Amino acid sequence: MIEIVKAPPFATVQDFGFPRGRAWGLPPAGAMDPASLSAANAMVHNPPGAAAIEWALGPLTVRCDRETVLGALRVAEITVGTRAVNPAEPVIAPAQIPVTLVPHPNVVWSYLAVQGGLDLPIVLGSRSTYVPGGLGGVRGRKLQPADRLPIGSGAGPPRGVPAELLFDSAVPGDDLVVRVIRGPQWERFDAEEREGFFGSRYTVDRASDRSGYRLTGCPVIPMELATLPSEAACPGAVQIPDNGQPIVLMPDGPTVGGYPKLAVVAHRDLGRLAQCRPGRVVRFWEVPVDTARAGLRNDDTIRLEAARS
16 A cells, blocks of 8 residues: 555546546546656556556655555655655655655656556546546545555566656746647638747646646637537647637546637647646647657757747
């Protein structure tokens, strides 16, 4: 067992999310930054999507009932009892000794994986927590002090943790360039509005959460302001409400909506966007669908660096 000694304001159990359930209006949920979840699991030889603790807004303290190997990502400090340890390496947590993890100050979401994974009940194919619906995790809610989470057995072969995962979202000051493809309502925006969208710098608003990240900056106005009949929506969809300020849907976001969707964020970049604290500047960059799926090629990297300048 791993026990929650001190819980930050927002801590839940997450894996890669619900693989089914959209037909009933259930969003995928799951980790806000799947790459970081995978890397934390790799540190303790778990499968990439093993259930782990995701948290934000403060330190997390846990205690294990037996010696346990922990892997943490997006943390600046780890203390085992009174002893500081290297946060970039797996941690051997002795039985009954508190382990405190302090998040990196420049990110939002941190991850704690336990060797063997968290062995909570599977709901609709996932152990993830969807707090608005009270599903999954620990009784569908945020973690609280004294919660005891069972640990699974066994671990897979070791995998390396890419060095860039330790640092790519922890660089303050830089604009984050987010790759997008064209959305289903692309044609509802004229060329001038599209150019304004791609040429502007947007700021992550404080009114952002697991449902959606609100951005403030140059408004983008469709040719027709009337909202559309509700249609399917997905994480990464860039919705444009009537005030023109973009909203990027996140893993807990609605499954349907009536706002026009100008663009859709590439899957990997959605996790990078999720790590942006309020006030971070975001810029959008249109790429072909194949590039969004496969990641950046060398020539795309050159173009991306040019876009930053």
